[in-house]
Amino acid sequence: MKKWKVAIMGCGMIAQEIYIPQMRRIEKAELVAVCDINADRAKEVAEKFHVPQWYGGIDELLGKCEFDILMDTASIQAHHEINMKALRAGKHLYSQKPIALTVEEVTEQIEAAKAANVKFSASPIHMIRPDIQKVREIIQSGAIGKVTMVRVHASHGGPEYFQFRDADPSWFFKPGAGALYDMGVHGITMATAVMGPAKEVGCMAAISEPERTVRSGAFDGKKIKSDMLPDNYLITLDWGDGCIGIIDTGFCQKASTVNMLEVYGTHGTVTILGELTIGQGEGVRLYVDDPAIKVRGWMDPLPVTEPDREFEQCECLADLIEAIEQDTQTGLTPEHARHVIDILCTIPKAIEEKRILPLHTEF
Numbered sequence: 001m002k003k004w005k006v007a008i009m010g011c012g013m014i015a016q017e018i019y020i021p022q023m024r025r026i027e028k029a030e031l032v033a034v035c036d037i038n039a040d041r042a043k044e045v046a047e048k049f050h051v052p053q054w055y056g057g058i059d060e061l062l063g064k065c066e067f068d069i070l071m072d073t074a075s076i077q078a079h080h081e082i083n084m085k086a087l088r089a090g091k092h093l094y095s096q097k098p099i100a101l102t103v104e105e106v107t108e109q110i111e112a113a114k115a116a117n118v119k120f121s122a123s124p125i126h127m128i129r130p131d132i133q134k135v136r137e138i139i140q141s142g143a144i145g146k147v148t149m150v151r152v153h154a155s156h157g158g159p160e161y162f163q164f165r166d167a168d169p170s171w172f173f174k175p176g177a178g179a180l181y182d183m184g185v186h187g188i189t190m191a192t193a194v195m196g197p198a199k200e201v202g203c204m205a206a207i208s209e210p211e212r213t214v215r216s217g218a219f220d221g222k223k224i225k226s227d228m229l230p231d232n233y234l235i236t237l238d239w240g241d242g243c244i245g246i247i248d249t250g251f252c253q254k255a256s257t258v259n260m261l262e263v264y265g266t267h268g269t270v271t272i273l274g275e276l277t278i279g280q281g282e283g284v285r286l287y288v289d290d291p292a293i294k295v296r297g298w299m300d301p302l303p304v305t306e307p308d309r310e311f312e313q314c315e316c317l318a319d320l321i322e323a324i325e326q327d328t329q330t331g332l333t334p335e336h337a338r339h340v341i342d343i344l345c346t347i348p349k350a351i352e353e354k355r356i357l358p359l360h361t362e363f
Helices: 013-023 040-047 058-064 076-088 101-118 131-142 169-173 176-196 315-326 335-353
Strands: 004-009 029-035 053-055 071-074 092-095 118-121 147-155 198-205 211-213 223-225 234-242 243-250 261-265 268-272 283-289 295-299
Touching: 004 013, 004 058, 004 315, 013 029, 029 040, 029 058, 029 283, 029 315, 040 053, 053 058, 053 147, 058 076, 071 076, 071 315, 076 092, 076 101, 092 261, 092 315, 101 118, 101 335, 118 335, 131 176, 131 261, 131 268, 131 283, 147 176, 169 176, 169 223, 176 234, 176 243, 176 261, 176 335, 198 315
Parallel strands: 004 029, 004 071, 029 053, 071 092, 092 118, 147 243
Antiparallel strands: 147 261, 198 234, 211 223, 234 243, 261 268, 268 283, 283 295
């Protein structure tokens, strides 16, 4: 059995708490190197997880290390440059979200992947989540009739509030990052994962907490100026044919009991229980109203995963390896990511002009 050699670029929280530990359970993957612009951090992570090689930058990694797949888990603003260098070097790629900041940048990455004949997988992972796939299956079966509305909850209290970090989280609140690109990308990806490409977008937004205090980690107690970008959004989407959607997203909800996703139809409702998670929710529930068989009520569909198997974030790597070996499209296509970024890039204009605006991409 071939082991695919993997390198990680970006040694922050998500790499250390999710990708590196979970990668050990991906049978066909072998982590051979970690890399970070903070070389000391890369060295510490390599020693902590017994990774044989570490590097202080993407150029050094590409120049000195032999590997097959790059996982880009660096900061949002760095993704495009890192991704382009990896693709041009002929590396298969999984990139954390968002993979770029403009539609044009994503298109450039897609073309680079095609030119190098490599596979390109784009976060977030929602399209390959078993519960999202179950919702898609229920919608496509016609069990809830014609879909009329989608509601998505993708908010939390902020990266400085509930996540332990050894790095300063101030960058989350600067241009090129922010709540829209950090959390809105999840909500938009989930909505379009179950309904396909949207036609129009509108949005209201506010700066609700212009100053924040780090609540844990190495920078506990630090005051952060957070008045450069909105931190509180209500996004509306229109798919046409009488179907609309609403997404709440941002850094202003310290706690919530709202389910992450609900889809309403003319004959029922399907919902994913629990708040937004990077794995999967707490189950799928279905409400059916069918006069023909005299049924009206909630029911639990069949389990979406095997009882002894938990879906994990690093399933993205298994999906990418399968696409490489079978020469098929990845489950997390960059074309879907491009449509999400089209929406993200149109939202600021919709806010400024206070109107609904058309979208220009599909997947």
